[in-house]
Amino acid sequence: MSSSFRTHKGPRGFWPALPALILLGVFFLFPVLRMLGYSVEAGNLDWYAKALGEGLYLQVFWNTFEIAIFVTFFCLLLGYPLGFLIATTTPFWATMGFIFVLLPLWTSVLVRTYAWMVLLGRNGVFNRLLMDGGVIADPLPLLHNLTGVLIGMVHVLLPYMVLPIYGAVKRLDPAVVAAAEGLGASSWRIFWRIYLPLTLNGIFAGSVIVFVLALGFFITPALLGGGRVMMIAVLIEQQVRETLNWPFAAALSAVLLASTLAVYALAQRFMRPAATS
Amino acid sequence: MTAGRRTLVAACAVIYFFLMLPLLVVFPISLSSAPYMQFPPPGLSWQWYERYLDDPQWIDATVRSLYIGAATAVLALALGVPLAFSLVRGRFIGRGLLDRIAMAPVIVPTIILSVSVYGLFAKLKLVGAWYGLVIAHTVLALPFVVLVMVAGLRDFDRGLEQAAEGLGASRWRTLWRITLPLLRPSLVSAALLAFITSFDEVVVALFLAGANMTLPKKMFDNILMEIDPTIAAVSVMQIILVTVVLVLIGRFGRGLSASAR
Amino acid sequence: MERLDAEEVSSAELRVEDVSKRFGQVAALDHVSLLVERGELLTILGPSGSGKTTLLKVVAGFEAPDSGRVTVDGVEITVRPPAKRDIGMVFQNYALFPHLSVRRNVAFPLEMRDVARAEIDRRVTDALGLVELAGYDERLPRQLSGGQQQRVALARAIVFNPRLLLLDEPFGALDRKLRETMQLEVRRLQRRLGLTTIFITHDQEEALVLSDRVAVMNKGAIQQIATTTEIYERPASDFVADFVGESNIFHGIAGAGGIVVLEGGRTLRVARALAAGRKVGVLIRPERFAVTVANQFAGEVIEAIYLGSSFKLRLRTGDGLSVIVRQPARGKLPVVGEHVSVGIEPDEIHVFEL
Numbered sequence: 067m068s069s070s071f072r073t074h075k076g077p078r079g080f081w082p083a084l085p086a087l088i089l090l091g092v093f094f095l096f097p098v099l100r101m102l103g104y105s106v107e108a109g110n111l112d113w114y115a116k117a118l119g120e121g122l123y124l125q126v127f128w129n130t131f132e133i134a135i136f137v138t139f140f141c142l143l144l145g146y147p148l149g150f151l152i153a154t155t156t157p158f159w160a161t162m163g164f165i166f167v168l169l170p171l172w173t174s175v176l177v178r179t180y181a182w183m184v185l186l187g188r189n190g191v192f193n194r195l196l197m198d199g200g201v202i203a204d205p206l207p208l209l210h211n212l213t214g215v216l217i218g219m220v221h222v223l224l225p226y227m228v229l230p231i232y233g234a235v236k237r238l239d240p241a242v243v244a245a246a247e248g249l250g251a252s253s254w255r256i257f258w259r260i261y262l263p264l265t266l267n268g269i270f271a272g273s274v275i276v277f278v279l280a281l282g283f284f285i286t287p288a289l290l291g292g293g294r295v296m297m298i299a300v301l302i303e304q305q306v307r308e309t310l311n312w313p314f315a316a317a318l319s320a321v322l323l324a325s326t327l328a329v330y331a332l333a334q335r336f337m338r339p340a341a342t343s
Numbered sequence: 344m345t346a347g348r349r350t351l352v353a354a355c356a357v358i359y360f361f362l363m364l365p366l367l368v369v370f371p372i373s374l375s376s377a378p379y380m381q382f383p384p385p386g387l388s389w390q391w392y393e394r395y396l397d398d399p400q401w402i403d404a405t406v407r408s409l410y411i412g413a414a415t416a417v418l419a420l421a422l423g424v425p426l427a428f429s430l431v432r433g434r435f436i437g438r439g440l441l442d443r444i445a446m447a448p449v450i451v452p453t454i455i456l457s458v459s460v461y462g463l464f465a466k467l468k469l470v471g472a473w474y475g476l477v478i479a480h481t482v483l484a485l486p487f488v489v490l491v492m493v494a495g496l497r498d499f500d501r502g503l504e505q506a507a508e509g510l511g512a513s514r515w516r517t518l519w520r521i522t523l524p525l526l527r528p529s530l531v532s533a534a535l536l537a538f539i540t541s542f543d544e545v546v547v548a549l550f551l552a553g554a555n556m557t558l559p560k561k562m563f564d565n566i567l568m569e570i571d572p573t574i575a576a577v578s579v580m581q582i583i584l585v586t587v588v589l590v591l592i593g594r595f596g597r598g599l600s601a602s603a604r
Numbered sequence: 605m606e607r608l609d610a611e612e613v614s615s616a617e618l619r620v621e622d623v624s625k626r627f628g629q630v631a632a633l634d635h636v637s638l639l640v641e642r643g644e645l646l647t648i649l650g651p652s653g654s655g656k657t658t659l660l661k662v663v664a665g666f667e668a669p670d671s672g673r674v675t676v677d678g679v680e681i682t683v684r685p686p687a688k689r690d691i692g693m694v695f696q697n698y699a700l701f702p703h704l705s706v707r708r709n710v711a712f713p714l715e716m717r718d719v720a721r722a723e724i725d726r727r728v729t730d731a732l733g734l735v736e737l738a739g740y741d742e743r744l745p746r747q748l749s750g751g752q753q754q755r756v757a758l759a760r761a762i763v764f765n766p767r768l769l770l771l772d773e774p775f776g777a778l779d780r781k782l783r784e785t786m787q788l789e790v791r792r793l794q795r796r797l798g799l800t801t802i803f804i805t806h807d808q809e810e811a812l813v814l815s816d817r818v819a820v821m822n823k824g825a826i827q828q829i830a831t832t833t834e835i836y837e838r839p840a841s842d843f844v845a846d847f848v849g850e851s852n853i854f855h856g857i858a859g860a861g862g863i864v865v866l867e868g869g870r871t872l873r874v875a876r877a878l879a880a881g882r883k884v885g886v887l888i889r890p891e892r893f894a895v896t897v898a899n900q901f902a903g904e905v906i907e908a909i910y911l912g913s914s915f916k917l918r919l920r921t922g923d924g925l926s927v928i929v930r931q932p933a934r935g936k937l938p939v940v941g942e943h944v945s946v947g948i949e950p951d952e953i954h955v956f957e958l
Binding site: 502507511512513516520521524 | 688702717
């Protein structure tokens, strides 16, 4: 290999990235752009008109957004305490805490979704326990509907909220909290006035990730929704697999992608330029 | 502990229970002696595990997922490690852009990626080919490899490389004898992450696997068609696999909490 | 096959010719020229930011100068990569490879030169013996103390018979006693091997202990290169005088016949005759004051410090001069407010041009 002498004033270090760049270009950028290109078949935007104009499909978009917001909210509600606890406890418990967040995270989404089917079905664990215990007479409809989908999605996406929040709480200077305590603030006050504002970045990051993932979710609504919960991703899959309507699927995809990118862009704007890598 | 802290711990215990519940419930189901999904299981039996082991389709799918996962790990490392070096140590215009492109597969919803690649591969007659799946999975795994390696490289003491060069090592030798061995924990984490990403991957597999199923695809079909407790047995094994991987990363890897930011 | 014997170690002569280097607006090196003689230990002494580390990097090959040349035994190496310069280096933070044992660390440069296995083993054992770490072969760096790590770094730097040895503030992280021990060890080793060595430090005491010659650097330029005695007794400028050792420095005008008139009006008799009217600086080392009538300094003690083996006093004289005096500790420490009087022989006063 040639000399490593660092007098080279010009640009350097680009070549190692080339193979990865080629792979991403050929098997990622190219196919996606190509597919999105289908949406302007015959040079017009008819399919977009259908995607955004027709009540039916517009409803799907709305549903998806609503579900995503709901899921994000609950993930935040459940995820913040978890992230906070892991970040403020002893190293041993923190490791344990991490393990029990990573374990579900890396368990296949199929396994988790299937487990929820087992838990939520008419003869599933919950209903069986409640009925055998005499609490209810008829089984609760927890599966193949919106309820099941929401529970499932919150479960799958919760770890994605915990990690950024953990990071944000961890980065907080403990001296600030100590100062507040010394000045007489109660735990609750400290939480509201110190922790929450200073970890806003983490909350934001986690919420954005969860929201965007929820927008594009496929597996959970497909399996837990029983055909009754139509999210965009499910619709796209249908259009490709069953209806074979590629241009329409492309238009739907374009709208989904645009929404995703818009959310990210907005998030960038509002996030304070903190120490993100 | 203050009262506030106690409430927090209690609340978290409940949340953790929620997180772990699905993982726990599949264990007893997989050992059920009933011929169909029933809770509580009337008795214990290994029948579902036997069903799995006896069914060539399941075994095939598992083996296929294993070697596709391994191949993905290898390819993702081979491409992602140099990419990470470029991103951390390179000086060229467009480095920021390259960073975004590397992360893009995480940002673009998987359904879009799957459908797009399917469209392309259908034309190229690559549907059903295992290497097609490896390529698609590598695209998905690359951002994770990059994240972990970049974190590892950032913490790397370049003084060691300087010392090596001063002692007579060429660039290549420094890389092989000093840099990469010291980066081994990050490499291990990256490889295992890439493997798990591929092994668990469903959506792309649904489109690309065709008749040659990966394990997730078979599971998906199975779940749709019938809730056969064999799935529970497969799930248990998958959970055990993930646990093993986590232990391996804890023991030999590093950099996950650093790259969680 | 070379052995680590003083007779056969071939050490080189290093020349730095008119080397300059800028970083943005800052001139890290400003037309620096230097000759390091074969077998000598030269210390480059200076405060942080003086350019000494940059000079080292240029000699080692990690930076290329904007202009000028570096030659070793007459052969130009200015643009040669570090790996090909055959220079042994000991870094500030040791830079031992954490994943390799002591033996593998020391063997590394020999492996890079494709030396035969048996030969490597022998030379590593010799090197470890030289730094008194025999038997530590299989330890890992993290299992060693700071001083031991430093010695491994040293062994690694000399095992491949380099022609030149560079040390970049290697003892900064060690405590005082250890530092003194290591200084003497380096000196002993260098003498034994006869290896041309450049030592970088900001600690002037260290420089005086170790060196044959000292080069004092400031703001990218060499202020003075001379033997330790010269540097201490006859510094060439304010900066050198002040940086090396403690000093009383006054400014004045030279008069005819060995006289200097200080700014406050006081007259000193000096041993050196200078052209009258010249602006000069006068250096008096605090420990050179004696009981003599020549050049009396009488004043009030405003500070008295007990240092165990010596006293350090600060006097304020009638004409407003602040004078530092050091005396071996005999009797009682003078009290603040007391009036004392000291004198200094003319040939103990060093005069330099401003």
